[in-house]
Amino acid sequence: NAGVTQTPKFRVLKTGQSMTLLCAQDMNHEYMYWYRQDPGMGLRLIHYSVGEGTTAKGEVPDGYNVSRLKKQNFLLGLESAAPSQTSVYFCASSYSSQGGMNEKLFFGSGTQLSVL
Amino acid sequence: AQTVTQSQPEMSVQEAETVTLSCTYDTSESDYYLFWYKQPPSRQMILVIRQEAYKQQNATENRFSVNFQKAAKSFSLKISDSQLGDAAMYFCAYILNYGGSQGNLIFGKGTKLSVKP
Numbered sequence: 336n337a338g339v340t341q342t343p344k345f346r347v348l349k350t351g352q353s354m355t356l357l358c359a360q361d362m363n364h365e366y367m368y369w370y371r372q373d374p375g376m377g378l379r380l381i382h383y384s385v386g387e388g389t390t391a392k393g394e395v396p397d398g399y400n401v402s403r404l405k406k407q408n409f410l411l412g413l414e415s416a417a418p419s420q421t422s423v424y425f426c427a428s429s430y431s432s433q434g435g436m437n438e439k440l441f442f443g444s445g446t447q448l449s450v451l
Numbered sequence: 452a453q454t455v456t457q458s459q460p461e462m463s464v465q466e467a468e469t470v471t472l473s474c475t476y477d478t479s480e481s482d483y484y485l486f487w488y489k490q491p492p493s494r495q496m497i498l499v500i501r502q503e504a505y506k507q508q509n510a511t512e513n514r515f516s517v518n519f520q521k522a523a524k525s526f527s528l529k530i531s532d533s534q535l536g537d538a539a540m541y542f543c544a545y546i547l548n549y550g551g552s553q554g555n556l557i558f559g560k561g562t563k564l565s566v567k568p
Contacts, residue, residue: 377455377542377558378496393555425496440556442496 341443348416356411358426367409371422416450455559474543482548491539
């Protein structure tokens with residue numbers, strides 16, 4: 336049982352390049368999320384999905400797009416990378432949308448992205 | 452605005468001793484969940500402990516316990532018998548308990564805990 340898997344783990348981009356981060360979960364979770372973590376900051380929500388075929392904006396969505404074509408996968412895209420998008424990106428999944436007695440957010444191990 | 456404040460950027464504790472990490476939060480809602488997450492150098496986010504706001508009893512998980520003061524909007528984490536493996540960044544977070552929250556965990560900026568042998 337792999338849990339939440341993120342690929343790649345590290346990436347360096349030049350300004351203006353595009354890339355896609357892949358998140359895969361094998362727990363049959365309905366909800367998936369993309370967060371970014373900047374130095375000295377907690378995690379901030381970029382986009383999320385409440386089920387296959389759905390996406391919605393979080394706190395800091397500008398410059399990113401997402402897709403959830405399959406329930407187990409949640410893709411985060413950067414169409415034209417900027418230095419301000421240098422960050423560590425975390426994917427997470429959960430059975431339902433909020434903390435409760437029987438569920439929690441499961442996090443991937445993060446992707447370190449540097450934009451030069 | 453919903454915020455979480457961790458006033459201690461760094462803390463240090465001697466192995467086997469007890470340390471308390473502070474957290475205050477700001478929300479006008481009454482129903483929510485509070486969390487402490489641990490992030491070791493591996494970057495993995497690990498849930499340490501969870502508290503339901505409607506419960507007065509403080510949550511406990513082995514050596515980890517919280518002091519939840521709802522009126523004061525305070526949620527501190529106590530680590531007893533500190534171990535070298537407890538060294539990590541600790542994040543306090545909360546989420547509102549209604550359908551529209553959609554997993555928007557609000558995080559503090561973290562406290563870096565060092566454990567001295």
